[in-house]
Amino acid sequence: MKGAQGSTEDGNAHEAPLRAVDGPYPHSDESRGLHRPLELGHGAAQAEVVFDMNGEELILVTGATGFLGKRLVRELLERQPQARLALLIRDQAGQAGKERADAFIPAGDRLRVQVFSGDVSRPACGLDAETYGRLQGEMTRVVHSAATVRFDHSLDEARRINVEGTRHILDFVGGARQLRNFAYVGTAYVAGERSGLVGEDELEAGQTYRNTYEQTKAEAEALVRARLGSIPGVILRPSIIVGDSRTGATSSFKMMYWPLKIYARRLWRTVPGYPDAVLDIVPVDFVASAVARLLFEEAAQGTSVHLCAGPGGSATIDQIARRAMQYFNGPEPRYVDPRFFFAVLRPLLFMALWGRKRRVLRDGRAYRDYFTMRMQFDTSNAERLLKPAGITPPPVLEYLDRLFHYCVASEWGRKPVSGS
Numbered sequence: 001m002k003g004a005q006g007s008t009e010d011g012n013a014h015e016a017p018l019r020a021v022d023g024p025y026p027h028s029d030e031s032r033g034l035h036r037p038l039e040l041g042h043g044a045a046q047a048e049v050v051f052d053m054n055g056e057e058l059i060l061v062t063g064a065t066g067f068l069g070k071r072l073v074r075e076l077l078e079r080q081p082q083a084r085l086a087l088l089i090r091d092q093a094g095q096a097g098k099e100r101a102d103a104f105i106p107a108g109d110r111l112r113v114q115v116f117s118g119d120v121s122r123p124a125c126g127l128d129a130e131t132y133g134r135l136q137g138e139m140t141r142v143v144h145s146a147a148t149v150r151f152d153h154s155l156d157e158a159r160r161i162n163v164e165g166t167r168h169i170l171d172f173v174g175g176a177r178q179l180r181n182f183a184y185v186g187t188a189y190v191a192g193e194r195s196g197l198v199g200e201d202e203l204e205a206g207q208t209y210r211n212t213y214e215q216t217k218a219e220a221e222a223l224v225r226a227r228l229g230s231i232p233g234v235i236l237r238p239s240i241i242v243g244d245s246r247t248g249a250t251s252s253f254k255m256m257y258w259p260l261k262i263y264a265r266r267l268w269r270t271v272p273g274y275p276d277a278v279l280d281i282v283p284v285d286f287v288a289s290a291v292a293r294l295l296f297e298e299a300a301q302g303t304s305v306h307l308c309a310g311p312g313g314s315a316t317i318d319q320i321a322r323r324a325m326q327y328f329n330g331p332e333p334r335y336v337d338p339r340f341f342f343a344v345l346r347p348l349l350f351m352a353l354w355g356r357k358r359r360v361l362r363d364g365r366a367y368r369d370y371f372t373m374r375m376q377f378d379t380s381n382a383e384r385l386l387k388p389a390g391i392t393p394p395p396v397l398e399y400l401d402r403l404f405h406y407c408v409a410s411e412w413g414r415k416p417v418s419g420s
């Protein structure tokens with residue numbers, strides 16, 4: 001499954017290059033003589049006029065404002081100093097996409113970043129026809145990372161963004177005349193409530209899902225799989241993404257951070273989970289490096305890759321809890337069967353408690369089923385593709401203290417931390 005390549009230059013017509021939306025991200029391709037048209041043998045049957053990228057890259061990224069997306073954009077700018085980036089960003093709270101990008105695109109990189117206001121859940125991703133067509137003519141690689149990661153969305157709402165959004169992107173990418181690779185960011189938790197070792201190639205195994213997020217990401221991945229015969233692409237499935245392995249920095253305090261915060265604040269020391277349940281977490285720097293690398297890796301095309309700690313690197317709930325006990329100098333954690341906790345204890349506690357403790361109980365409901373998992377993710381394909389490039393996830397227990405440290409230093413996300 002390779003993209004449209006093997007073009008021959010004819011050097012005749014000229015077409016204006018893509019414009020940044022209302023600045024401040026101008027780009028200088030005219031001066032570099034890009035976009036000369038080519039005759040392209042796209043699927044041999046038809047010859048189309050496309051724009052010569054002179055071997056250069058225009059990488060479209062969705063989800064750039066997200067926890068992973070921001071880090072990924074940074075990684076792509078660093079790893080691909082010649083590439084231009086096109087970011088599709090939603091307008092939000094009175095701010096246009098490009099204003100939102102100002103907050104995280106370094107000033108020195110803005111000449112090669114174009115920002116387009118769009119919304120993947122809308123037809124044509126919310127782009128006007130001209131922009132849509134021009135991007136299809138110029139983009140060479142695409143990372144689709146935009147999704148709703150909320151566990152409490154209705155099925156309709158989650159489908160609108162995760163499934164229909166992916167369908168719109170696939171249609172968009174399917175017409176990209178110079179596409180070299182498409183990277184879809186899925187999740188390892190499309191495995192739902194399975195147990196045992198989950199293979200990277202597996203999707204449907206009769207599993208049930210914990211929430212609409214898992215279900216709709218599985219539906220979206222099925223759409224991507226069905227198109228991988230005609231689109232050069234790769235499916236990337238991270239497990240639970242946590243802070244940077246070197247600095248601990250994170251902008252997302254969900255999932256594992258929930259019981260941790262309760263414990264660190266001495267609100268609670270009862271874990272509604274199994275001590276031997278496995279928590280597969282991966283630091284955001286590893287995931288961003290892996291995505292940036294695999295976007296340029298032909299050997300990955302047509303495959304699915306677990307970006308996970310895997311059986312060798314993940315940790316049990318008890319191992320993590322004990323490390324937290326040492327770090328926070330806290331009491332011995334207690335475990336309670338989650339079925340008993342949520343069916344009997346929680347309703348009683350809910351009546352008896354108020355204030356902070358009550359809010360904590362309510363907030364944690366979404367994560368309760370993640371502390372009982374006896375599922376592991378096989379990472380053979382990931383190792384084959386990433387190990388030679390020196391990209392491997394550090395074992396969870398190696399960097400946990402740095403995550404804890406950042407939580408404390410940032411007061412659980414309320415305070416900026418210098419150098420992160």
Ligand SMILES: NC(=O)c1ccc[n+]([C@@H]2O[C@H](COP(=O)([O-])OP(=O)(O)OC[C@H]3O[C@@H](n4cnc5c(N)ncnc54)[C@H](OP(=O)(O)O)[C@@H]3O)[C@@H](O)[C@H]2O)c1
Binds near residue numbers: 064165217240
């Ligand atoms: N975080 C994890 O633990 C984890 C684990 C496995 C896989 N993943 C996958 O990684 C990807 C990124 O997750 P994340 O943790 O970075 O999530 P996040 O912080 O919530 O970011 C989601 C991104 O998607 C964008 N988005 C959502 N709906 C959109 C729409 N309709 N149109 C355009 N953009 C839209 C958001 O834009 P706004 O800023 O406008 O909201 C944001 O940039 C997702 O595909 C997720 O499934 C995440």
